[in-house]
Amino acid sequence: MGEKPSLPPYAIARQGKRAVYDREAIHGILDVGLVAHVGFLAGEEGSIRPMVMPMAYARDGETLYIHGAASTRMIRNIDEGAPLCLTVTHVDGIVAARSSFNHSMNYRCAVVHGIARAVTDPDEQKRALALITEHLLPGRMEEVRDHLPRELAATGVLAVSIDAASAKIRNAPPAEARPEDYELQVWGGVVPVVTGLGQPLDDGRLAPGTKLPLSLAAARQKFS
Amino acid sequence: MGEKPSLPPYAIARQGKRAVYDREAIHGILDVGLVAHVGFLAGEEGSIRPMVMPMAYARDGETLYIHGAASTRMIRNIDEGAPLCLTVTHVDGIVAARSSFNHSMNYRCAVVHGIARAVTDPDEQKRALALITEHLLPGRMEEVRDHLPRELAATGVLAVSIDAASAKIRNAPPAEARPEDYELQVWGGVVPVVTGLGQPLDDGRLAPGTKLPLSLAAARQKFS
Numbered sequence: 182m183g184e185k186p187s188l189p190p191y192a193i194a195r196q197g198k199r200a201v202y203d204r205e206a207i208h209g210i211l212d213v214g215l216v217a218h219v220g221f222l223a224g225e226e227g228s229i230r231p232m233v234m235p236m237a238y239a240r241d242g243e244t245l246y247i248h249g250a251a252s253t254r255m256i257r258n259i260d261e262g263a264p265l266c267l268t269v270t271h272v273d274g275i276v277a278a279r280s281s282f283n284h285s286m287n288y289r290c291a292v293v294h295g296i297a298r299a300v301t302d303p304d305e306q307k308r309a310l311a312l313i314t315e316h317l318l319p320g321r322m323e324e325v326r327d328h329l330p331r332e333l334a335a336t337g338v339l340a341v342s343i344d345a346a347s348a349k350i351r352n353a354p355p356a357e358a359r360p361e362d363y364e365l366q367v368w369g370g371v372v373p374v375v376t377g378l379g380q381p382l383d384d385g386r387l388a389p390g391t392k393l394p395l396s397l398a399a400a401r402q403k404f405s
Numbered sequence: 406m407g408e409k410p411s412l413p414p415y416a417i418a419r420q421g422k423r424a425v426y427d428r429e430a431i432h433g434i435l436d437v438g439l440v441a442h443v444g445f446l447a448g449e450e451g452s453i454r455p456m457v458m459p460m461a462y463a464r465d466g467e468t469l470y471i472h473g474a475a476s477t478r479m480i481r482n483i484d485e486g487a488p489l490c491l492t493v494t495h496v497d498g499i500v501a502a503r504s505s506f507n508h509s510m511n512y513r514c515a516v517v518h519g520i521a522r523a524v525t526d527p528d529e530q531k532r533a534l535a536l537i538t539e540h541l542l543p544g545r546m547e548e549v550r551d552h553l554p555r556e557l558a559a560t561g562v563l564a565v566s567i568d569a570a571s572a573k574i575r576n577a578p579p580a581e582a583r584p585e586d587y588e589l590q591v592w593g594g595v596v597p598v599v600t601g602l603g604q605p606l607d608d609g610r611l612a613p614g615t616k617l618p619l620s621l622a623a624a625r626q627k628f629s
Contacts, residue, residue: 215496215598216510218442220455230488231444231455235496235514264454272439272459275602275624281538281549282556286440290459314505318596325505325591329582332506354608358553366615367549370607372542372624374439378499379597384578391590400499400596 207348210291211240213403214269215317215376219247221265221297238267239312243343245293246300246309251337263297265341272374278355279367285355287371291348295341309338319399377405431572434515435464437627438493439541439600443471445489445521462491463536467567469517470524470533475561487521489565496598502579503591509579511595515572519565533562543623601629 211217216235223232236247245267274287300306310333311322355369363369378401381393435441440459447456460471469491498511524530534557535546579593587593602625605617 215499216494216512218444218457218459218492218494220442220444220457220490222446222453222455229446229453230518231446231457231490233442233444233455233457233490233492233516235442235492235494235512237510266444266455266457268442268457268459270440270442270459275439275541277542277545277605277618277621279549280552280556281534281546282552282560284538284541284545286461286541288440288459292457294454310505314508317499317508317510318501321501321508322505325503326586326589328504328506332504332582336506354610358556362550363610364612365550366612368605368607368611368615368618368621370605372605372621373603374600374628375603376598376600379599381501381592381594381596383592383594386587387592388588388590391592394501394592397501397592397596404598 204346206350207291207346208240210271210289210348211245211269211293212316214238214271214291215404217245217247217267217269219265219267221263237313237317238269239309239316241309241312245295245341245343246313246338247341248310248313248336248338251335261297261299265295265297265339267293267295267341269293271376273352274371274373276351276353276355276371277369279357279362279365279369283355283357285351287351287353287374289348289350289352291346293341293343294345295343298340298342300338300340303333305340306333306336306338309340310336317400318396319403321394321396324394324396377401428570430574431515431570432464434495434513434572435469435493435517436540438462438495438515439628441469441471441491441493443489443491445487461537461541462493463533463540465533465536469519469565469567470536470562471565472534472537472560472562475559485521485523489519489521489563491517491519491565493517495600497576498595498597500575500577500579500595501593503581503586503589503593507579507581509575511575511577511598513572513574513576515570517565517567518569519567522564522566524562524564527557529564530557530560530562533564534560541624542620543627545618545620548618548620601625 217238224230270290276285441462443460448454462471494514500509
């Protein structure tokens with residue numbers, strides 16, 4: 182799948198035939214991702230290394246929010262101004278070619294670069310946490326109880342402004358190297374990779390009369 | 406989902422109830438991933454930033470292999486000795502709690518730290534490329550034509566020794582904050598996230614008599 186040179190904000194690199202462009206396309210990739218892989222710098226001066234962790238997230242306009250226990254190292258140690266990279270990838274298919282070399286994957290990937298900002302305003306914190314919950318389960322905030330003060334105190338939120346973003350999309354059959362490759366009796370095509378939500382499984386501790394909430398149906402629609 | 410402090414090789418952090426341990430568990434997570442999110446350092450001295458890209462990969466014992474067009478920046482610019490982080494995540498479920506705060510995800514995640522080594526030995530290069538193809542489509546190398554010399558020349562392969570690895574697994578129902586939360590008429594449980602392979606779609610250019618190959622069935626078994 183490889184790597185793209187850094188691009189101006191909202192550039193899209195195209196591979197395959199049905200690529201789409203523009204800011205809305207990148208937002209579209211971000212808005213239906215389950216997790217972002219968040220890259221940050223770890224280690225000491227002189228021995229900096231990259232660290233990549235999957236995290237829940239949400240987008241609010243040109244800002245992405247991530248959160249974690251206030252006690253975890255990432256939330257504690259990412260300074261104001263630390264550079265972050267958030268990558269959201271949807272794998273759509275395995276591309277089987279007639280040669281090993283031309284095997285590939287169909288996918289949609291958005292890469293966001295930005296600077297971390299610790300969210301300290303209580304209203305922004307609550308809004309960000311609500312957005313992260315609703316990113317996975319649309320409408321969920323109307324169904325759950327309010328935050329407890331101790332819960333808000335235990336949660337660190339980082340905001341990342343989208344300073345630059347790029348997307349890479351491949352959505353095509355295999356591209357064989359030579360016309361004669363198509364004469365080989367070797368199967369070529371795409372095996373779709375399908376991600377969706379299964380039947381909700383309650384925890385066996387529902388209060389009497391509790392029904393399946395609307396947010397689960399909304400999530401199944403969003404992620405299927 | 407948050408972040409774990411750096412851990413000795415093959416530590417596993419536990420969240421939830423059915424976590425498993427040891428090196429085999431981490432290998433197990435790596436061996437059934439479709440892509441790794443590869444973190445590396447980009448930018449100039451003094452303005453280093455993290456970059457995270459999804460890449461195909463394969464494991465061979467204590468080594469991970471990744472590849473890309475020899476012309477791409479990542480393959481060209483990652484020096485011998487560059488630190489890399491490869492993270493493979495399986496999202497297994499959305500955990501819906503009775504409070505926003507206790508929403509979570511069920512997932513299995515392996516994080517590998519290692520040092521990049523450019524693969525220059527032709528035999529190791531061929532072996533690595535075969536492993537990457539077979540990681541997605543087991544048995545595929547017996548079905549496809551041989552590499553062309555120009556294809557090998559166009560492909561850069563990096564080896565990453567697993568210098569340290571950790572895993573984090575959550576596989577549990579929601580953990581509510583207070584006993585009285587279970588008295589609320591709010592649904593609590595897990596919405597499974599299911600990933601699998603769909604029906605293979607050929608590219609419409611099969612040579613007469615071409616059959617569905619065994620590798621596709623092996624892949625469906627592996628990734629479903």
